[in-house]
Amino acid sequence: MTDTDRIALIRERLASLEPQTLDIEDESHLHKGHAGASNGAGHYRLSIRSARFNGLSRVASQRLVYDALGDLIPYPIHALSIQTLPIS
DSSP, X not given: OOHHHXXXXXXXXXXXXXXXXXXXXXXXXXXXXXXXXXXXXXXXXXXXXXXXXXXXXXXXXXXXHHHHHGGGTTTTEEEEEEEEEOOO
């Protein structure tokens, strides 16, 4: 699976959260040689803004993201940094 395929899959899974904005950054190149990435899994940073996060705590908002992506961890996603933003 290519990095482009992985990002497309992440976008597809997060579509259920109806994001107003979604930025995904592949940071895998920063973790070359890291034991957890040795199987080819990637490191990603994402920022997502959605009305689904309105009124939720940061932890509850991030839980929605993990619920959408959970079966992709630990492969093809090894590490994930998440910023969730409500729509004001």
